Amino acid sequence: MPSMRLSAYPIVNLKEVPADAEVVSHKLMLRAGLIRRLSAGLYSWMPIGLRVLRKVEAIVREEMNRAGALEILMPTIQPAELWQESGRWEEYGPELLRITDRHERAYVYGPTHEEVVTDIARRELRSYRQLPVNFYQIQLKFRDEIRPRFGVMRSREFIMKDAYSFHADEASLDEGYRRMHDAYQRIFTRCGLSFRAVHADSGSIGGTGSQEFHVLAASGEDAIVFSDGDDYAANLELAPALPPPGGRPAASAPLTEVATPKAHTIADLVTQLGVPASQCVKTLIVDGAAGDLVALVIRGDHELNAIKAQKLPGVANPLKMASPDRIRTELGAEVGSIGPVGLACRLVVDHAAAALADFVSGANKPGFHVTGCNWGRDLPEPVTADLRNVVEGDPSPTGNGVLGIARGIEVGHIFKLGRKYSAAMKAEVADENSQPLTVYMGCYGIGITRVVAAAIEQNHDEAGIIWPDPIAPFKVLLVPMNWLKSERVREVAERLYRELDAAGLEPLLDDRDARPGVKFADGELYGIPHRIVIGERGLDAGVLEYRHRRATDNEEAPLEGLTEFLRERIRQSSTGPA
RNA sequence: CGGGGUGUAGCUCAGCCUGGUAGAGCACUACGUUCGGGACGUAGGAGUCGCAGGUUCAAAUCCUGUCACCCCGACCA
Known part of the structure; x- marks a missing residue:
């Protein structure tokens, strides 16, 4: 890249930051004149910022090529038909920017390119002998975020490296996935970033295996759980909470109703009754899958994990908290004093809550709670499940060490897609018997523009940015x-x-x-x-x-x-x- | 989408409540002094007060509409 004399650089940097910048990377990028905002979620990259962007791109490109992927470039604008074919025209929701041309033909501005690349694959690939293959591109995407924020970290238009691999069988997909995993390790290492690969929920894209790559930074939006005993790392949403070791203590206190005027939260109970939050239980009422209601019981000091809860049989997916009106009319209880005892509703109890004895809960009567509550005595033995987020100090699900929680910024994501798109779009090749074979797919993304912001979130001080050498402008x-x-x-x-x-x-x-x-x-x-x-x-x-x-x-x-x-x-x- | 807020000079903001014809700091221009950790002085340029309508002798200020932008919100049991 060309060197530069500052006297020739006309961009003035700012002492004061535009008022809408919230996070450090956004502030510093604005102050240093790396980016300028055009409109909500849309940024121009100025010369010095572009240099950084190009460096990240170059590293990504080199490592993708080294891993055997082939670079292509697909259009940002895609015909609606492809999205109708994959079913995502309906599934994708308002984040998908739909546009119409002068002939009233429907298009989308691509938020991702599974459809287009699958279309390429089904046109170009004839034989299993052409597999495996991995096509990638570095291209602009547009996602019409409800609330774009944090500058280039969550913008609407952004640059992404997206790769798509095609395989004849699952073993080959596994191998391709592993190669991408290794390539990602090299990419983020070469960028000079401190990062973690974590197990992730494969979410709406579907598929079987998936890992996210997170740049570790205190300001990260995602909570990452990792073990101090081995290399286990997972998204908070996904990390299983093991049942507590040992049995439940014996009941020692009688079931007693106590008046708790104005106590609507666990914190209120803790102060009014002088019990620790971990001896309380909260009962959350959610909509059931069959239009009924389901009560979820977790310990007072724990948080409900929505992903885990909505995967329970009989619970509405996505998870929806029941309305206070329904709770009142159908259960005769008021939000703020619900408890499992005598509740006319199906109960699912978190392992940790099920291990309590003599606990405190709502009395299903406004202004009252019960103490000395015990499973198997005051109410039936519970149906248990893992319902909560893990907390620091929980045992690792691998059995090695205890869990810690760090914050991360998701900069990469790799997926085994399987045959979701290839089946919907009939991406087939001939197998060794000349029979049609629906290909297996993987997809692998890196948010190039986000990497730049994440690098700053991780590397800065009061005076400004501290670029890692490999991506410094x-x-x-x-x-x-x-x-x-x-x-x-x-x-x-x-x-x-x-x-x-x-x-x-x-x-x-x-x-x-x-x-x-x-x-x-x-x-x-x-x-x-x-x-x-x-x-x-x-x-x-x-x-x-x-x-x-x-x-x-x-x-x-x-x-x-x-x-x-x-x-x-x-x-x-x-x-x-x- | 719901709630809240803001639009005044390139940037950060004051002025609006109580109408009288627009200000500060930073940035910019010129000159002089200064020059190893964000200098100082003097002079200067720069604003359709988001937009449209209305009220009024008079609107940045009051009213209506509109647009843009920002923030918050689904962990409460």
């Missing part, structure tokens, strides 16, 4: 002091700029007539990892000053052989992500 920032007046500084700076440029170290020369403080501050905002200061002071001693963006002190750098010096520093800072 420039590797080296040259800051000449007293640029206008000192001919000596100017000569050295020019020489070094040409030298570093020729060596491929992508220098950015700050040749603006600006005060040093401004140059330093801007350099830190931009996050250029390696900085060289050229000043009279150093030149007198025959040296330059070097400082890594993460360092707090300067060190000497040689005037002669600077290229080698920097190569070594770059090697060091590229080896390990922070």
Whole structure:
């Protein structure tokens, strides 16, 4: 990529951030002038931002090619017929931007390309001997998000690398999936990011296996569960909560009704009755699949896991909380004082709640709760299930170690699709007996634009961005002091700029007539990892000053052989992500 | 979609309640001083007050409509 002189760069960076920026990456990208907003969820990439984007793309492209995938480019606009054929014209909902051309023909602006690529496959692929094959592209997508936010992190238009593999059998699909998994590991490692591959819910796209790749960052939107005992990692939605070890303690207290005026929450109970939340039980009423109601019982200190709950037989999917009116008329209870005792409703009890003795719950009577409640004595032995989110310290489902929870930003997702699209769209090849064989598919995405934002979320400080070397827009920032007046500084700076440029170290020369403080501050905002200061002071001693963006002190750098010096520093800072 | 909020200079915002013909800081231009951690002075340019209608002698300000943008919301038992 070409190097650059800042005097030729017209984009002014901002001291104050536009009021609508909430997350750091959005603020910093705006401040540094990497992106500019055009409209809700639509951003232009400015020169320096584009450089970063291109670097990520280049790494992705190299690793996809290395993994044997073939790059193609499919249109962003797709005919509605394909979506009608796959069934997603109805399924996809308002996120799908539907457009009509001058002939009143229906199109969509593609939010993803399964249909188009499957269409390519069924036209081009004739024989099982052409399999397996993996087509990928790096292309714009559009998803009409209800509420685009966080800048480029959740925008409506974004750049995605999407790959689709086609296989003759499941073993081949497994193998292709594994290759993509390995390629993703290499991609995010090469980007210099700290990340985790986690087991995921395959959700609406369907299919059998799926993993998400998350960049770890405190501001991440997703909770990721991982074990300290092995490499188990999963989405919070998916992590199973094991039943507590050991049996249930014996009942020791009598069932007692207590007045609890104005206690509507577990927190109220804790303060009014002086019991820990873990001795309370909450009873949530949800719609059943058959139009009935189902009561879900979990411990007071736990949270309901909607994904787990809606997978229960007899529970409406998607999960829907019952309306207070229905609860009143059909169960004769008020929200806020519901309990399992004597409730005229099917009960499903979380393992942890089922292991309680002498617990507290609602009395199904406004203003009253019951204490000393016991399964098998005051009410039947419960039907149990896993209903809750795991919490820190729960045992790992693999049996090794305990679980911790971290936050992550989803930047990649790999799926085994199976035959969902190939069957719907008749993507068939001839098998060894010339019989039609419906192909197996996998799909693999990386949010390229989101990777850029995630890299910033993970790597920044008060002063600005700290790019990992491999995706930094420039590797080296040259800051000449007293640029206008000192001919000596100017000569050295020019020489070094040409030298570093020729060596491929992508220098950015700050040749603006600006005060040093401004140059330093801007350099830190931009996050250029390696900085060289050229000043009279150093030149007198025959040296330059070097400082890594993460360092707090300067060190000497040689005037002669600077290229080698920097190569070594770059090697060091590229080896390990922070 | 429901609820709330905001549209005034490139950016951040004041002015609106109580109508009288538009301001500050940053940014920008010119000159001078300054110059190793976001300088200072002087002078200056820049705004259809989102848009349309209405009320009024007079509207950024009041009324109606409209558009755009932002925030919150399905974990309450």
